Amino acid sequence: MKERTDCIFCRIAAGEIGSDLLYQDNGIIAFRDINPLAPTHILIVPRKHISSLAELSEDEATLTGTMVNVANCLARSEGIVERGYRLVINCGREGGQGVAHLHMHFLGGRQLGNQLG
Ligand code: 5GP
Ligand code: ZN
Numbered sequence: 001m002k003e004r005t006d007c008i009f010c011r012i013a014a015g016e017i018g019s020d021l022l023y024q025d026n027g028i029i030a031f032r033d034i035n036p037l038a039p040t041h042i043l044i045v046p047r048k049h050i051s052s053l054a055e056l057s058e059d060e061a062t063l064t065g066t067m068v069n070v071a072n073c074l075a076r077s078e079g080i081v082e083r084g085y086r087l088v089i090n091c092g093r094e095g096g097q098g099v100a101h102l103h104m105h106f107l108g109g110r111q112l113g114n115q116l117g
Contacts, residue, residue, distance in 0.1 A: 004049045009101035013047045022077070027063070028070050030106075039109030040078050040085070044070050050102040053091040064089075067104045080108045 004010040011017045012031065019031035022042060033041040044067045050056055056063065068087065075081040085108030090097040 004101075007049055007099075007101050009043075009045050009099055009103060010049050013045065022074060023070055028066060030070055030074060033105070038107040038112065040080060040106065042071075042074055042078075042106040044074075044104040044106060046102055051100045052097060053089050053102060056102065064104075071104065071106050074106055075108065078108065084108065086112050 008017065012019045013029050021029060021031045023030040023044075026047070028044060028046055030042050030044045033043050046063055046067070048060075050060065050063075053064075071085075071087050072081070075085050085106060088105040088107065089103070090105075
């Protein structure tokens, strides 16, 4: 798959930039966030460059379910499935998205706050 040379997550997916990779298959990679906001902070990222959730086509919508499946596997491998965890997708400027390549945050390992925004 042709990666975007100007996109940090495409470059991580292509192996051009190192990451603490925890999972990979043909469609998805997961690696630890470089600036963790919780003891477990993992990014679950489709290999395909989709710039945001808003750009996800109807045909591609099942990708989000696949990302949730990966998150649930990671919860088990990280040993926090019983304690609980949070999945977040930021979309666009007001949604707080900084990297313009669709990704899901997996957060866990501490008590997270009640506030969402
Ligand atoms: P956003 O704010 O777009 O939802 O989240 C982007 C996340 O990507 C941030 O939590 C940020 O710390 C993380 N991030 C940005 N650049 C890199 C990088 O080069 N490597 C890793 N592992 N994480 C990154
Ligand atoms: Zn990209």
